[in-house]
Amino acid sequence: MNGDVDIPDPPTEEKADRARSRRRWLTLAEIVAVTGVGIAGLNLYSNWAERRDSAAERSVEQSSAAQEKARVELVGTVKHDGKELLLNDAHHDLSEATIAFPQALGIAIQHPAGEPAIEARWFDQPLLKLTDSGADDKTGRLPVLVTVRYFVGDDARTTSAIYDVVWRTKGHLFGGRSLGIEGMKLRRRGGSQAALDAAWARLKPEAR
Numbered sequence: 182m183n184g185d186v187d188i189p190d191p192p193t194e195e196k197a198d199r200a201r202s203r204r205r206w207l208t209l210a211e212i213v214a215v216t217g218v219g220i221a222g223l224n225l226y227s228n229w230a231e232r233r234d235s236a237a238e239r240s241v242e243q244s245s246a247a248q249e250k251a252r253v254e255l256v257g258t259v260k261h262d263g264k265e266l267l268l269n270d271a272h273h274d275l276s277e278a279t280i281a282f283p284q285a286l287g288i289a290i291q292h293p294a295g296e297p298a299i300e301a302r303w304f305d306q307p308l309l310k311l312t313d314s315g316a317d318d319k320t321g322r323l324p325v326l327v328t329v330r331y332f333v334g335d336d337a338r339t340t341s342a343i344y345d346v347v348w349r350t351k352g353h354l355f356g357g358r359s360l361g362i363e364g365m366k367l368r369r370r371g372g373s374q375a376a377l378d379a380a381w382a383r384l385k386p387e388a389r
Contacts, residue, residue, distance in 0.1 A: 253331060253340050255367075257299070263361025266346065268297040273331040281326040281374065283381035297329060299346060305360040308348060311386050317352025320363070324380035326372050343372040343380060 253273055257266040268278060278297030282288040286307045293300070304323060312319045322345040330339050347363040368380060 253329060253342075255327065255329070255342070255344070255365075257344075257346075257362075257365040259362055259364060260298075263349075263363065264301050266299040266301075266362045266365060268299065268327070268329070270329075270331065273333070275329050275331050276337075277330045279328040281328075281377065283324065283378050284374065285378065285381060285385070299325065299327075299362065299365075301348070301360055301362050308386075309350065309358055309360055312350055313358075317358050318350060319386070320347070320349040321386050322347055322366075322384050324368060324377055324384060326374065326377045340370075341372055342370045343368040343377055345380075345384070 253270050255268050255270055257268055259265075260267050268275065275297045278293055280291040280293070280299055280303075282290075282304060286304060288304055288307065291300075291303055308321075308323065312321075324343050324345050326341060326343050328339060328341040330337060332338070344365045345368050346365045348360055349363050350358050350360045352358050369376070
């Protein structure tokens, strides 16, 4: 009697089940692997996006700080009983200034020597002439284009803006009238001669 025993092959259906089972495990492994890669990719993107947003925020903050540091806020201080308006900025040293007036007044551009300032004598006669009729005591605003040169660190810069110089006239006991400066207000940053003339057309005292 032969000792070898023939083991019959598994039925075809059983082979198919085993193959399907192997494929299922392979598919699950692939899904787990792909999911892991996807999660890792999302983490990398999230970290990159956070770094990008942080860098953008720092850039905006630095830009805002630089703009704020460079911004000039002129303040006018009335001196000598309204004869002069001294210009200064709390955060910058002003090295020079140029003052332009509405062309209709025929006043030359002024370059004050020494400390930047606006003087009433530059424009008092044209305004006194315009306001000669009616009451002696009057008030109004004169737009001027102010350009100043200043420093941010070692960098020299210039900036311009239109300011309204507030003026007042008054009569005197023995006749005559005088004009004095009472302050100034910012009308707009930047500006041009055309914008200055347009502002004066709206502010010019009406002849009476």
